[in-house]
Amino acid sequence: MDFLRPHVKEGTTTDQLDKLANEYTLDHGHTPACLGYHGYPKTICTSVNEVVCHGIPNDTPLVSGDIINVDITTIVDGWYGDQSETFMIGEVSDAARQLVQTTFDSLFVGIRACKPGGPVTLIGRAIQNMAHETGYSVVREYQGHGIGQAFHQDPGIPHFPTLTSKRDLLHPGTCFTVEPMLNIGGWKTKLDKGDGWTVRTMDKSLSAQFEHTILMTESGPEILTITQDGPQEGDTLA
Numbered sequence: 001m002d003f004l005r006p007h008v009k010e011g012t013t014t015d016q017l018d019k020l021a022n023e024y025t026l027d028h029g030h031t032p033a034c035l036g037y038h039g040y041p042k043t044i045c046t047s048v049n050e051v052v053c054h055g056i057p058n059d060t061p062l063v064s065g066d067i068i069n070v071d072i073t074t075i076v077d078g079w080y081g082d083q084s085e086t087f088m089i090g091e092v093s094d095a096a097r098q099l100v101q102t103t104f105d106s107l108f109v110g111i112r113a114c115k116p117g118g119p120v121t122l123i124g125r126a127i128q129n130m131a132h133e134t135g136y137s138v139v140r141e142y143q144g145h146g147i148g149q150a151f152h153q154d155p156g157i158p159h160f161p162t163l164t165s166k167r168d169l170l171h172p173g174t175c176f177t178v179e180p181m182l183n184i185g186g187w188k189t190k191l192d193k194g195d196g197w198t199v200r201t202m203d204k205s206l207s208a209q210f211e212h213t214i215l216m217t218e219s220g221p222e223i224l225t226i227t228q229d230g231p232q233e234g235d236t237l238a
C-alpha cells in the first residue's frame with residue numbers, strides 16, 4: 001500500500017495501479033491472492049465512489065472529487081494478508097470527506113471493541129453505533145472474515161450485530177479482518193451482472209471502506225497490516 005500510495009492520484013488509471021501492484025508483488029516473491037480467485041481477473045480491487053467493493057481495475061483515470069478504495073491481498077510464505085484504504089482524490093466534497101473519515105474511525109472503534117475470548121458481535125455493535133450516529137448505513141451483505149492459510153475462513157465478521165456473531169468467540173490465536181463499508185444512503189447493494197464482481201450501492205450513494213488484518217492475542221487485538229506512510233489510528237485524514 002505504501003508503494004502504491006504516491007500513484008493514487010488524479011490522472012492515474014486503476015489499471016496502472018493494478019499493474020504496479022502486480023509487479024511489486026511478484027518482484028518480492030509474493031503471490032497476488034485475488035488474481036484468479038474464483039476467476040477474479042486482477043491483482044487488486046479498486047472501488048470508486050458508489051462502488052462498495054470488488055471493483056475491477058480499468059482504463060478510466062481518477063479525477064478530482066473521486067473517492068477510491070484500494071484493497072490488496074497478498075500471500076507471503078503461504079499466509080494471507082488483507083488490507084484496504086479509501087483515498088480522496090484532489091478536492092472532494094465535504095459529504096465525501098465526512099463519510100471517509102467516519103469509516104476510517106469506525107474501523108478502529110471496531111478493532112478496539114474486541115476482546116480475547118469475547119464475542120465477534122462487539123465489533124459490529126461498535127461500528128454500527130458510530131455509523132448510525134452520523135446517519136450512515138452499514139453494508140450488510142459483505143463482511144470481514146477469518147484469514148490465515150486461506151483467504152476467507154470462519155468466523156464471519158459482520159459490521160453490525162447478528163445472532164451468529166453473538167455466539168462466535170475471538171479466542172487468542174484467531175486471525176481475522178475488520179473491513180467496514182459505510183454508505184451515505186441505504187445499506188442495500190447491487191452486483192453488476194455484466195462483470196459478476198462490481199458491487200454498487202443500490203441507490204448510487206457514495207460508499208467508503210477501510211480494512212485491516214487483526215490477530216487476537218492474549219492481551220487484545222494486534223493489527224498486522226499497519227502501513228508506514230498511511231493514516232494512523234486517530235488521525236484526521238489529509
Ligand code: MF3
Pocket residue numbers: 034035037040044045054071072073082179197211
Ligand atoms: N480483499 C477482499 C476482502 O477484503 C476480497 C477480494 S476477492 C476478489 O475480503 F476476488 F474480489 F478480489
Ligand code: CO
Pocket residue numbers: 082144145177179211
Ligand atoms: Co477482507
Ligand code: CO
Pocket residue numbers: 071072073082083084179211
Ligand atoms: Co480486502
